[in-house]
Amino acid sequence: MRKKIIIPAAYLLLLGVLACEQDRLPIFGQRQVVPREENGKPVNDTVYHTIAPFTFTDQDGKTVTNETFKGKIYVADFFFTSCRTICPIMKTQMLRVYQEIQGDPEVLLLSHSIDPEYDTVELLHDFATRLEVKSDKWHFVTGQPKEYVFDLAQKSYFATAMEDKTEPDGFIHSGAFLLIDREGRIRGKYDGTKEDDVDRLMKDIKRLERE
């Protein structure tokens, strides 16, 4: 009699755990298992891919590093102000995210310029002011040389950003929005030019906050 109850109960528990697991967002990138010893017993630690250390300057001339986002959730993208193809759509969509999270102290936004020679601090300041956004919430950053930001985009954020003189605006870059968790891990990738994908991002931010 007791067995008859235990087995379905175990199933339910398992289902519950699975459902719980599914509610968690995936963690992007390669992971490594690092063995170590704890109180004389061997333990395995899983080390996840995280965003490499970075230093940029934002629209207020302030230094922005990983520390700025420590313990926070943030959304990152790559753009440049003179871009006329996908960036205006990305900025329209990021502005929707901004409006959604502006009252939430746990979430920040980070837009990297991939054209640091043209996008000076003054220009980014003007751009942000014209979008009517607060600089402590949405950082527009620039940093030399451009290879530095290309490298971070590709290796840390798995986003495409490079120079290409054959393109109408001189750069190739993806319109991706990357969702980064409190530990600097990528938890979601979204098409910043598509409204429904950005809706999904806004839902995922809420999910990530509940983790």
Place this chain on the structure above:
Amino acid sequence: MSNAIIRLGLLGIGVAAFAFSLMACSSNSGKPDTSSVKFTQYVVRGEELYQKHCSNCHQKNGSGLGQVYPPLNTSDYMNQNFEKVLCLMKYGLKEPITVNGKSYVQPMPGVVTLTDLEIAEIATYIYNSWDHAQGIVDVTEVSSAIKNCVTADQ
């Protein structure tokens, strides 16, 4: 015989006068003709071209984006600078402009490949959408405006 000719002549004058008064009437009424097939074609093609070349920045609903890209849905600039608007679609705009009392500095790239007809179609679309109801912008009107802006630019 001569009477008949006079009568016919008078009738002709009468018909012409009637037709003229009708034309005058329609142009005086201030309401643009938006019922023609040509108008509909211009608007439909214009919307397609607008979505392709303009809506990234000016948005599908013409609202613009903050103070980065100016709005078209309500725009005193569009109302006051009709010929300049035709020119900037093709040749772009570098100098700052003021729209509804706000300044905009972001340079606008032109689309030099646009034909006069395509400009007429886009103009018909934007000048008959949202807050605008100006009627058809004919290609002949565009062609003469475009000739002028080329000489002004060079």
